[in-house]
Amino acid sequence: xxxxxxxxxxxxxxxLGILLCPFAQAKEFRVKWGATSVRSSGYAxxxxxxxxxxxxxxxxxxxTVVETGGWVENLSRLRIGLLKLAQVNPxxxxxxxxxxxxxxxxxxxxxxxxxVTALSIFTFVVGKETGVTTLExxxxxxxxxxxxxxxxxxxxxxxxxxxxxxxYKWGGTASNLEAxxxxxxxxxxxxxxxxxxxxxxxxxxxxxxxxVTNEQLKKYNAKYPAHGKxxxxxxxxxxxxxxxxxxxxxxxxxxxxxxxxADVIYKILKAIYAKRAEIAKVDxxxxxxxxxxxxxxxxxxxxxxxxxxxIKFYREVNMNIPKExxxxxxx
Numbered sequence: 001x002x003x004x005x006x007x008x009x010x011x012x013x014x015x016l017g018i019l020l021c022p023f024a025q026a027k028e029f030r031v032k033w034g035a036t037s038v039r040s041s042g043y044a045x046x047x048x049x050x051x052x053x054x055x056x057x058x059x060x061x062x063x064t065v066v067e068t069g070g071w072v073e074n075l076s077r078l079r080i081g082l083l084k085l086a087q088v089n090p091x092x093x094x095x096x097x098x099x100x101x102x103x104x105x106x107x108x109x110x111x112x113x114x115x116v117t118a119l120s121i122f123t124f125v126v127g128k129e130t131g132v133t134t135l136e137x138x139x140x141x142x143x144x145x146x147x148x149x150x151x152x153x154x155x156x157x158x159x160x161x162x163x164x165x166x167x168y169k170w171g172g173t174a175s176n177l178e179a180x181x182x183x184x185x186x187x188x189x190x191x192x193x194x195x196x197x198x199x200x201x202x203x204x205x206x207x208x209x210x211x212v213t214n215e216q217l218k219k220y221n222a223k224y225p226a227h228g229k230x231x232x233x234x235x236x237x238x239x240x241x242x243x244x245x246x247x248x249x250x251x252x253x254x255x256x257x258x259x260x261x262a263d264v265i266y267k268i269l270k271a272i273y274a275k276r277a278e279i280a281k282v283d284x285x286x287x288x289x290x291x292x293x294x295x296x297x298x299x300x301x302x303x304x305x306x307x308x309x310x311i312k313f314y315r316e317v318n319m320n321i322p323k324e325x326x327x328x329x330x331x
Contacts, residue, residue: 045283089150138166193289256307258307266309299319
């Protein structure tokens with residue numbers, strides 16, 4: 001009898017252990033967040049997002065930011081499975097999602113967006129001594145450009161759509177800055193509010209800041225649909241820029257593979273949203289780019305379907321989600 005009691009006690013304890021085991025050994029979800037070069041503001045943005053998520057869900061979700069060659073590279077890494085979560089320019093994501101233009105052979109219908117996190121600007125500058133005051137004036141002008149970057153890709157496509165053909169001189173950010181200072185090239189284009197390269201350049205070389213007109217955006221969109229969006233460059237960002245003017249919008253967003261768990265994506269967005277005011281205080285692009293209203297930016301500037309976890313989040317914050325942002329798996 002005593003043996004039977006001991007046996008039943010042991011079996012009861014074992015059953016309880018089996019029931020509790022999944023809870024005691026719940027696995028932390030770990031994911032790498034592809035960013036940009038560590039010298040880019042995009043990397044800092046990734047660090048801020050990861051910090052928000054890791055602090056909100058300790059032991060549940062762990063995000064590690066990884067350096068990459070940039071947003072175009074992130075699209076390639078996502079397509080072949082090396083990344084599941086990454087930064088991206090939504091316009092480039094649109095091109096890759098549909099397999100258009102230079103992404104014709106790299107179509108990826110598995111891209112899903114988390115959202116648009118910042119609306120920034122693209123600054124086209126040219127040495128004042130050249131006398132050039134319009135984008136059309138860049139025809140034949142020596143122009144510094146960073147190859148295989150999103151900024152190079154989009155600015156080149158805008159100029160190309162308007163029949164503007166500068167003499168491109170390829171180099172990295174540091175070498176292009178020095179070339180502009182030395183006047184071996186005369187034009188340059190850079191994304192971001194108060195970009196460090198343009199700020200430094202404007203202190204040593206008088207510059208003209210070139211506006212982007214509605215007609216130029218119209219031609220851009222005619223050749224490359226959904227690419228041309230306008231943004232205002234506030235006065236006083238750089239030395240010599242005394243007036244606000246219209247330029248090309250440069251949009252920053254976050255994407256993932258459609259296979260990411262919906263609850264993880266939902267919690268990532270929820271954590272970032274809860275800390276959005278705190279995050280905006282420490283970054284110029286987020287402060288000037290209306291990051292605190294990123295749900296609204298997403299509805300206005302995103303052209304790729306959202307992840308189901310993102311749909312849940314945006315519904316929770318009372319966003320009216322356009323039908324084109326609904327993922328195929330939810331239709």
